Amino acid sequence: MQHSTGGGAASQASRAPSTFKKDYYGGALMVIVGLAAAYAGYGYRVGELAHMGPGFFPVALGLLLAFIGLLMVISARGQQPAPEAAVSHGHPSGLPDLRGCVCIVLGILSFLLLGEYGGLLPATFAIVFISALGDRDNTLREALLLALAMMVIAVVVFWWALSLQLPLFQWGG
Amino acid sequence: MIGQSLHDLWFGFGVAFQGSNLLWSFFGVLVGNLIGVLPGMGALQAISILLPLTYVMHPVPAILMLAGIFYGSQYGGAIGAILMNMPSHPPHAVTCLDGYPMTKQGKGGVALGVTMISSFFAASVGIVVMIFASPLLVQIAFKFGPTEIFSIMMLGLLAGSTMSRGSALKGVAMTVFGLLCGVVGTDVNSGSFRFAFDLPELSDGLELVAISMGLFGVADFLLNVNRMKSIGDTGTLKLSDMRPSREELKRAFPAMIRGTIVGTIFGAMPGTGPTITTFIAYALERKVSKTPAAFGTGMIEGVAGPEASAHSKTQVDFIPTMSLGIPGDAVMALILGALLIQGIQPGPQLITEHPDIFWGLIASFWIGNVILVVLNVPLIGVWVKLLKVPYKYLFPAAMFFIAVGVFSTQNSLFQIWEVLVFGIIGALLMSLEFSVAPILLGFVLGPMVEENFRRALLLSRGDMSVFVTRPISGTFIGLCVLLLIGVGYSAWRGSRRKSQLLPDAPEGAPPAEAVTLGK
Numbered sequence: 230m231q232h233s234t235g236g237g238a239a240s241q242a243s244r245a246p247s248t249f250k251k252d253y254y255g256g257a258l259m260v261i262v263g264l265a266a267a268y269a270g271y272g273y274r275v276g277e278l279a280h281m282g283p284g285f286f287p288v289a290l291g292l293l294l295a296f297i298g299l300l301m302v303i304s305a306r307g308q309q310p311a312p313e314a315a316v317s318h319g320h321p322s323g324l325p326d327l328r329g330c331v332c333i334v335l336g337i338l339s340f341l342l343l344g345e346y347g348g349l350l351p352a353t354f355a356i357v358f359i360s361a362l363g364d365r366d367n368t369l370r371e372a373l374l375l376a377l378a379m380m381v382i383a384v385v386v387f388w389w390a391l392s393l394q395l396p397l398f399q400w401g402g
Numbered sequence: 403m404i405g406q407s408l409h410d411l412w413f414g415f416g417v418a419f420q421g422s423n424l425l426w427s428f429f430g431v432l433v434g435n436l437i438g439v440l441p442g443m444g445a446l447q448a449i450s451i452l453l454p455l456t457y458v459m460h461p462v463p464a465i466l467m468l469a470g471i472f473y474g475s476q477y478g479g480a481i482g483a484i485l486m487n488m489p490s491h492p493p494h495a496v497t498c499l500d501g502y503p504m505t506k507q508g509k510g511g512v513a514l515g516v517t518m519i520s521s522f523f524a525a526s527v528g529i530v531v532m533i534f535a536s537p538l539l540v541q542i543a544f545k546f547g548p549t550e551i552f553s554i555m556m557l558g559l560l561a562g563s564t565m566s567r568g569s570a571l572k573g574v575a576m577t578v579f580g581l582l583c584g585v586v587g588t589d590v591n592s593g594s595f596r597f598a599f600d601l602p603e604l605s606d607g608l609e610l611v612a613i614s615m616g617l618f619g620v621a622d623f624l625l626n627v628n629r630m631k632s633i634g635d636t637g638t639l640k641l642s643d644m645r646p647s648r649e650e651l652k653r654a655f656p657a658m659i660r661g662t663i664v665g666t667i668f669g670a671m672p673g674t675g676p677t678i679t680t681f682i683a684y685a686l687e688r689k690v691s692k693t694p695a696a697f698g699t700g701m702i703e704g705v706a707g708p709e710a711s712a713h714s715k716t717q718v719d720f721i722p723t724m725s726l727g728i729p730g731d732a733v734m735a736l737i738l739g740a741l742l743i744q745g746i747q748p749g750p751q752l753i754t755e756h757p758d759i760f761w762g763l764i765a766s767f768w769i770g771n772v773i774l775v776v777l778n779v780p781l782i783g784v785w786v787k788l789l790k791v792p793y794k795y796l797f798p799a800a801m802f803f804i805a806v807g808v809f810s811t812q813n814s815l816f817q818i819w820e821v822l823v824f825g826i827i828g829a830l831l832m833s834l835e836f837s838v839a840p841i842l843l844g845f846v847l848g849p850m851v852e853e854n855f856r857r858a859l860l861l862s863r864g865d866m867s868v869f870v871t872r873p874i875s876g877t878f879i880g881l882c883v884l885l886l887i888g889v890g891y892s893a894w895r896g897s898r899r900k901s902q903l904l905p906d907a908p909e910g911a912p913p914a915e916a917v918t919l920g921k
Contacts, residue, residue: 341822
């Protein structure tokens, strides 16, 4: 990271073939989403220009999105993409880490489940503990301590100070 | 009229100096600064996290706090860029180029000091522009009907999506996707549910906080987990290190003024993001410099110019947001959303109907910027320490704050499902190299665009030409066309330079505009 931009641009250029595909599939995704939205919008009443129904705007947007997607696909086929600044929010491109992602998603799901059936404290513990385990550098003990610290914050800040409408413990929703 | 403005400003200072308002403004600046320093966290995340808190607050302190978060986090971003070479906030990517080399030469303190001076100066200029330009703009804005509002919104959306980072086509695609997200829920005109998937919870539409937390919080974590370690070590920094020498000030001052001018001009244009503004300011500094080759090795001008432009733009950005109801970028869209949640419709009538908010906000800008300077002098050492918090502790804690924060918006767990879904959507889109910020812009403006579009065509009995024939509206549509031609042309030239074949993009561009206008 000595020459952040110079190095970044160079590595980006060497990754050009993968960017090439990304635009192609991104465009295809937009076509699918757009057509699906337009199809769903068509199910509501479309109406006419002077008296538009609820379906008019979604159909128009869906078709527009599909059209843009099509343009993306076409231009991705024809040209090498410019090595543009890939510092979108500063994260590296490529496939994300599987274990981390699974743990984050599981953490949110467990918060949902325990928030419904267990209360704030179990839910807090679950989301922090499970997502902390997603990081390969965290030991079990570190994750445990972090989760306990967050439980203290949950009680003091959210339950006591902000009186969050979620009981600390509850059994079975 | 200027006398009236000054009188109102005096009133505004009275509002901003009220104890509780001052306290919230201070709190906002502090928290914004704190979050802005963290990697990957910018104004968007900071405002998203604290937005639920404003629901229970009175509108005036709420908006003062959000504004405080906004410029606090912006300054925090500069700290990360200069000390760590970490553009935690895209506009500061340019500050890294010369700011970090200065740190390596042991002049990081000076860079921070110059940043502080230029941001304060630029913000002050921005505030003055805001005081005098807003009432003028409002007088024009009162002539706006649904037709004009639709056209200027089109311009804002188009500018916001084509001028942000990356490919213009992708930006537009994301804006349209955001507009579609805004459609979800009950149609105000007919009462029928749209895209609700038979879920009664969706009848009020998607939750703004949930979307932004998903797109900017969870999606970021999904992509960064196990990729980011601890942020690094910079050693210690003393207060006396921050004072620039006379010679350095002499070099920084003209750059500061140029940056301020760039920021002011771009701030007045809706949709030009802060990133492009700082990049242009940097390019300008290089162009006027006698030693352009020395840039990138720790030139003080390369720090002062872009930072000044970012801060004057921040202030001037509030003009279209508050007086026309058209946010310039995603952060402004969030602030606009916060106002709407409070039941306040930003627009030309805002200044007359809620003078306490408008003038209080302007006055609080000044106070907030003073707070920012005062805070950062002693806290600089703390920021340096904070940057050493490892990512592995940071993100699980943030996950908890997101979950609880989103729950508290409506006391319902359903919103957290939305966070999860949008987190996954955001991660998918970002890994396909889409920039997700325009989604938020489209989402906030979507209902207003649809409403004004339908109303305009109802009034004209379905005659589409009304958008072109009415003079103000026609001007905006003309600007849209010019913008599209410009973007198409530069894309065409770019693709010609890369490969000689298949100039598809320019031929595609005019139909895109035809669809935009003619749908």
